[in-house]
Amino acid sequence: MKDVFARLASDFLSAIVFLVIYLVTDNVILATSVAIAGAIAQVIYARVKGRELGYMTYASLALVVVLGTITLLTNDPRFMLAKPAIAHFAIGAIMLKRGWMLRYMPPIVVETAPEYVTAAGYAWAALMFALGAGTIAVAATGDLKLWAFYISAVAGGAKALAFAVQYLVFRLVVTSRRRLNAAPRGVEGTLGSSFKLGYRLGSGLAANDRNPPG
Numbered sequence: 001m002k003d004v005f006a007r008l009a010s011d012f013l014s015a016i017v018f019l020v021i022y023l024v025t026d027n028v029i030l031a032t033s034v035a036i037a038g039a040i041a042q043v044i045y046a047r048v049k050g051r052e053l054g055y056m057t058y059a060s061l062a063l064v065v066v067l068g069t070i071t072l073l074t075n076d077p078r079f080m081l082a083k084p085a086i087a088h089f090a091i092g093a094i095m096l097k098r099g100w101m102l103r104y105m106p107p108i109v110v111e112t113a114p115e116y117v118t119a120a121g122y123a124w125a126a127l128m129f130a131l132g133a134g135t136i137a138v139a140a141t142g143d144l145k146l147w148a149f150y151i152s153a154v155a156g157g158a159k160a161l162a163f164a165v166q167y168l169v170f171r172l173v174v175t176s177r178r179r180l181n182a183a184p185r186g187v188e189g190t191l192g193s194s195f196k197l198g199y200r201l202g203s204g205l206a207a208n209d210r211n212p213p214g
Helices: 003-026 029-050 055-074 085-093 109-113 115-140 144-212
Strands: none
Touching: 003 085, 003 115, 003 144, 029 085, 029 115, 055 085, 055 109, 109 115, 115 144
């Protein structure tokens, strides 16, 4: 899961670099060229460091080049601003795989509430699709300030809130189920103690009946 969001962060980085340069220079060609060069430099740096690059890395680079080229040809920044949406859609599609989140959860959560983890995986997929659609809608307006607010506050805040809600729900469910599973053993122990105490009292009374005092 960490790799998934690292990929998203990288995609956002290229778009943010483009946005910053464009706001400072008001030059679409310069901003797009730097964004493309930056994406290529990221891949080259990773290769030099010997890091393993997956399909999504090359797909992201291809998107930067394609959308950047379209931006250069049309002189329209909206194509570059829409790029993070495609990454959201791709990651959302990956998250539709049943149980993908199980490998990232602590064993206690997997053992206690596996169905909640599976449901959370689908919820994350839905969130990715929703954020991707929102990114396209905001990019289509061409409002750079609105796009910057959406990417930083709305998209970033939604992911942070989702993490917080997921943590609280999993914690409550695991705690509740562990208490529920422990309850029968506690009751059984109480009943066993009561039975032993009753047996002893009964034995004592029987002994008194056989040997009355005096």
